[in-house]
Amino acid sequence: xxxxxxxxxxxxxxxxxxxxxxxxxxxxxxxxxxxxxxxxxxxxxxxxxxxxxxxxxxxxxxxxxxxxxxxxxxxxxxxxxxxxxxxxxxxxxxxxxxxxxxxxxxxxxxxxxxxxxxxxxxxxxxxxxxxxxxxxxxxxxxxxxxxxxxxxxxxxxxxxxxxxxxxxxxxxxxxxxxxxxxxxxxxxxxxxxxxxxxxxxxxxxxxxxxxxxxxxxxx
Numbered sequence: 443x444x445x446x447x448x449x450x451x452x453x454x455x456x457x458x459x460x461x462x463x464x465x466x467x468x469x470x471x472x473x474x475x476x477x478x479x480x481x482x483x484x485x486x487x488x489x490x491x492x493x494x495x496x497x498x499x500x501x502x503x504x505x506x507x508x509x510x511x512x513x514x515x516x517x518x519x520x521x522x523x524x525x526x527x528x529x530x531x532x533x534x535x536x537x538x539x540x541x542x543x544x545x546x547x548x549x550x551x552x553x554x555x556x557x558x559x560x561x562x563x564x565x566x567x568x569x570x571x572x573x574x575x576x577x578x579x580x581x582x583x584x585x586x587x588x589x590x591x592x593x594x595x596x597x598x599x600x601x602x603x604x605x606x607x608x609x610x611x612x613x614x615x616x617x618x619x620x621x622x623x624x625x626x627x628x629x630x631x632x633x634x635x636x637x638x639x640x641x642x643x644x645x646x647x648x649x650x651x652x653x654x655x656x657x658x659x660x661x
Contacts, residue, residue: 467496471503474517478510483524490521494621515613519632522620523653529629531658533606540578540586540654541595541619543611543635545643546571547588560598561588570647574610577651595619599626606630608653610645612638631656 470492477483493514501511548568553561563575578586587598607630609619616632623630631653635645
């Protein structure tokens with residue numbers, strides 16, 4: 443016997459689903475705005491679920507009202523940092539890597555890129571990358587890699603097999619990079635650069651070192 447659903451009932455179900463969709467998305471936007479402006483966080487797991495679930499519609503709404511589209515990614519990074527911090531702290535330095543964007547390099551940087559292994563800093567001292575590399579070496583990090591593109595993250599995770607990752611880049615790249623890394627069960631932390639762009643961007647070194655040096659209370 444075939445089950446026939448009346449058009450009226452189907453219409454009501456559709457309307458209810460649409461209303462639920464809008465309520466959840468608006469709730470996520472309100473909570474994200476509070477995090478972005480007030481730095482107050484409520485229900486981090488639930489909010490991150492909403493941000494990931496309604497990512498594109500939320501960005502379009504923010505843009506429609508002339509807001510800062512980066513808000514969604516920035517809040518995503520902040521939430522992932524909070525939720526993954528404890529596990530990241532428990533990972534020894536020797537099992538962590540740092541991933542850097544190539545936009546941090548100086549225009550006069552002499553290094554060459556490999557699509558497989560990215561690039562290793564030449565330590566020419568022309569940009570802040572060398573400071574990050576040296577600090578990572580002093581701490582005993584497994585490696586520091588300059589990424590030529592988004593697909594590099596998957597390749598380096600497969601090859602190096604780190605247990606923890608610190609990612610640096612623009613809000614969009616860090617947010618989705620952390621999603622990619624954490625989905626593989628790898629604790630991570632992210633730092634967003636201060637100024638977006640394709641070349642010679644900048645970042646807060648204190649924020650980078652603070653994340654790099656995170657360790658659990660046991661030392």
